[in-house]
Amino acid sequence: xxxxxxxxxxxxxxxPSTHGVLRLKLRLDGERVVDSWPVIGYLHRGIEKLSExxxxxxxxxxxxxxxxxxxMSGNLAYxxxxxxxxxxxxxxxxxxxxxxxxxxxxxxxxxLWLGTHALDxxxxxxxxxxxREREMIxxxxxxxxxxxxxxxxxxxxxxPADLPxxxxxxxxxxLKLFRQRHREYEQILTANRIxxxxxxxxxxxxxxxxxxxxxxxxxxxxxxxxRDLRKDEPYAIYDQLDFDIPVDDGCDTYARYIVRMAEMxxxxxxxxxxxxxxxxxxxxxxxxxxxxxxxxxxxIYFAIEGPRGEQGVYLISDGxxxxxxxxxxxxxxxxxxxxxxxxxxxxxxxxxxxIGTLDIVLGDSDx
Amino acid sequence: METQMxxxxxxxxxxxxxxxxxxxxxxxxxxxxxxxVIGFMQSRIGPKRVGPSGMLQTIADGLKLLLKEDIIPxxxxxWVFRLAPxxxxxxxxxxxxxxxxxxxxxxxxxxxxxxxxxxxxxxxxFIIAISSVGVFGIILGGWASNSKYPxxxxxxxxxxxxxYEVPLGLALVGxxxxxxxxxxxxxxxxxxxxxxxxxxxxxxxxxxYFMAGVAETNRAPFDLAEAETELVSGxxxxxxxxxxxxxxxxxxxxxxxxxxxxxTMFFGGWLRPFPNVSxxxxxxxxxxxxxxQWGPFxxxxxxxxxxxxCFIFLYxxxxxxxxxxxxxxxxxxxxxxxLPLALANIMGTGALLLWLGQTG
Numbered sequence: 001x002x003x004x005x006x007x008x009x010x011x012x013x014x015x016p017s018t019h020g021v022l023r024l025k026l027r028l029d030g031e032r033v034v035d036s037w038p039v040i041g042y043l044h045r046g047i048e049k050l051s052e053x054x055x056x057x058x059x060x061x062x063x064x065x066x067x068x069x070x071x072m073s074g075n076l077a078y079x080x081x082x083x084x085x086x087x088x089x090x091x092x093x094x095x096x097x098x099x100x101x102x103x104x105x106x107x108x109x110x111x112l113w114l115g116t117h118a119l120d121x122x123x124x125x126x127x128x129x130x131x132r133e134r135e136m137i138x139x140x141x142x143x144x145x146x147x148x149x150x151x152x153x154x155x156x157x158x159x160p161a162d163l164p165x166x167x168x169x170x171x172x173x174x175l176k177l178f179r180q181r182h183r184e185y186e187q188i189l190t191a192n193r194i195x196x197x198x199x200x201x202x203x204x205x206x207x208x209x210x211x212x213x214x215x216x217x218x219x220x221x222x223x224x225x226x227r228d229l230r231k232d233e234p235y236a237i238y239d240q241l242d243f244d245i246p247v248d249d250g251c252d253t254y255a256r257y258i259v260r261m262a263e264m265x266x267x268x269x270x271x272x273x274x275x276x277x278x279x280x281x282x283x284x285x286x287x288x289x290x291x292x293x294x295x296x297x298x299x300i301y302f303a304i305e306g307p308r309g310e311q312g313v314y315l316i317s318d319g320x321x322x323x324x325x326x327x328x329x330x331x332x333x334x335x336x337x338x339x340x341x342x343x344x345x346x347x348x349x350x351x352x353x354x355i356g357t358l359d360i361v362l363g364d365s366d367x
Numbered sequence: 368m369e370t371q372m373x374x375x376x377x378x379x380x381x382x383x384x385x386x387x388x389x390x391x392x393x394x395x396x397x398x399x400x401x402x403x404v405i406g407f408m409q410s411r412i413g414p415k416r417v418g419p420s421g422m423l424q425t426i427a428d429g430l431k432l433l434l435k436e437d438i439i440p441x442x443x444x445x446w447v448f449r450l451a452p453x454x455x456x457x458x459x460x461x462x463x464x465x466x467x468x469x470x471x472x473x474x475x476x477x478x479x480x481x482x483x484x485x486x487x488x489x490x491x492x493f494i495i496a497i498s499s500v501g502v503f504g505i506i507l508g509g510w511a512s513n514s515k516y517p518x519x520x521x522x523x524x525x526x527x528x529x530x531y532e533v534p535l536g537l538a539l540v541g542x543x544x545x546x547x548x549x550x551x552x553x554x555x556x557x558x559x560x561x562x563x564x565x566x567x568x569x570x571x572x573x574x575x576y577f578m579a580g581v582a583e584t585n586r587a588p589f590d591l592a593e594a595e596t597e598l599v600s601g602x603x604x605x606x607x608x609x610x611x612x613x614x615x616x617x618x619x620x621x622x623x624x625x626x627x628x629x630x631t632m633f634f635g636g637w638l639r640p641f642p643n644v645s646x647x648x649x650x651x652x653x654x655x656x657x658x659x660q661w662g663p664f665x666x667x668x669x670x671x672x673x674x675x676x677c678f679i680f681l682y683x684x685x686x687x688x689x690x691x692x693x694x695x696x697x698x699x700x701x702x703x704x705x706l707p708l709a710l711a712n713i714m715g716t717g718a719l720l721l722w723l724g725q726t727g
Binding site for chain 2: 007009015016017028030031118120121122123124125128129132188189192194195197198347348349350351352
């Protein structure tokens with residue numbers, strides 16, 4: 001007489017916690033997830049195709065709009081690729097400024113992750129605390145390049161401007177404050193029983209599966225693999241900095257939380273070193289003029305360690321000042337592949353926790 | 368004779384309208400307080416624009432809700448959809464009938480007016496019985512919407528409210544054993560006679576009661592039924608305008624009821640702290656300010672309001688601090704921890720009372 005039926009439900013694209021316009025088709029047995037299909041593409045703007053008709057320098061603003069949470073990293077990955085393609089050297093001071101910006105942006109990105117992830121799980125205050133500190137970083141960026149979200153702060157072969165007067169002191173002050181605030185976040189969450197219950201053993205994915213799905217970044221490091229391009233294939237001036245790679249072998253949402261929290265402190269440490277070691281004098285741009293002259297039929301791949309994982313750019317040149325092909329290897333797209341296996345068999349409440357822990361940005365995955 | 372009956376009815380009507388309007392008016396105040404308190408906890412300001420420092424914000428919100436279009440989904444079960452918010456709201460208000468707001472009544476025109484609508488000898492039982500009707504409104508509302516997210520929310524809250532009513536009721540039993548009566552007024556009187564607020568011998572009961580009460584009213588960290596980040600907004604996803612407003616008012620009225628019962632049962636209702644210590648009498652400040660019968664009345668009211676506010680504040684504090692529990696974890700806490708603890712509390716209380724009875 002009575003029968004049960006599995007229910008299909010659409011999570012997103014308009015849902016408070018799918019972090020943008022991710023659509024997730026779920027098949028539910030009561031509250032348990034039987035099957036899931038992530039659907040992406042709602043934010044597709046054809047950036048890769050568009051890039052083929054633009055000069056190299058005009059593509060930089062697009063990279064801001066892909067992963068808009070860490071636009072500095074996007075800039076650096078793309079410009080690094082162009083510099084590698086054309087064989088341009090970046091002056092040391094410019095490289096230092098770039099690293100400072102990118103690492104600050106990593107902190108801002110992780111703060112956004114922390115806030116939204118905790119909000120998804122129901123801790124609402126930490127969201128506002130995180131945004132309070134992120135605001136200070138955005139103020140620093142605004143003081144440097146005038147923009148708060150889509151920075152376009154670097155140029156091919158360097159940076160357009162030196163740090164404004166007083167910026168260093170302000171940044172040092174922020175870093176000092178941030179260390180205190182970081183302790184506050186830890187006090188609220190790290191040993192919180194409910195937080196532990198909601199994150200431990202949720203979204204389990206071991207190293208083997210991570211590697212099979214080419215998942216990178218904190219998700220991979222939380223599975224016990226110490227893969228970090230800043231150490232493994234150092235770019236910019238990372239080989240001159242002293243830092244650790246936080247690794248955890250919990251493979252679950254809690255381990256990813258621990259890794260990202262530790263990464264924020266490492267970034268603070270790096271920015272402090274950069275501010276100290278940065279040469280006070282020196283050129284900011286490595287080349288004069290604007291025309292790019294890459295060799296014909298050259299193909300290069302350049303990747304950096306973004307806040308979400310490997311951010312790579314693949315360029316093919318045909319000898320003109322526009323790329324023949326410009327492919328972005330974005331970490332959100334790769335990490336999203338882990339979503340379906342992770343939510344399998346979990347509850348609806350775990351789905352939002354897992355979307356949060358993967359830290360996806362849909363602008364990044366859809367391009 | 369007939370005049371006497373008419374007057375009795377008139378007094379009741381006046382009492383009921385006063386209590387109703389008091390509760391209805393305190394809801395916007397509670398919402399404002401929530402937004403302000405949580406705002407300060409989250410290092411922001413909260414509402415500030417409407418009226419002096421945002422005092423009229425919730426009034427404006429309420430007006431906005433009243434003016435909104437009343438959308439009833441095409442495929443909804445229209446009658447049940449309309450009925451459900453009322454099923455939630457009415458019991459929440461009815462339960463206030465037995466809540467004592469102060470200790471002593473007033474004599475107006477030779478008629479005694481008590482600060483409670485009625486003093487049932489089964490007061491606590493009445494509140495528990497009436498407030499458990501509210502869950503039907505939530506289930507029916509979620510079901511009648513004929514939509515998936517509300518259905519999930521309704522299922523969650525059905526399971527949750529049914530499970531947590533058990534420890535909620537059992538947690539009160541310990542207090543009832545101390546009081547020896549189920550009348551709300553009688554319970555406070557018993558605390559006066561025992562020179563003791565019952566939360567002192569009933570710490571476990573108080574904690575269980577409050578936890579179950581938070582779950583019962585669907586508040587954080589047990590707000591699974593609405594769980595904004597999971598189920599969009601749970602059972603009232605499809606509701607708009609004042610029908611949504613009714614759910615909202617009922618939620619806050621239920622919080623008030625839980626706080627009022629806790630105040631009466633465990634924190635001595637209208638009594639001041641240490642009611643038997645005479646040099647603390649100055650705490651009842653209204654006794655010295657206001658003349659005659661108004662003094663004790665206002666002092667009692669003051670203590671009830673202070674105690675209820677503390678509980679409400681605790682609600683907000685918890686909401687600002689904790690993440691949300693998961694559905695299965697919630698169930699396991701309710702059945703595996705709270706229920707056995709409540710039972711053990713009853714046994715312990717019984718043993719203690721027996722021992723006290725023998726020695727004293």
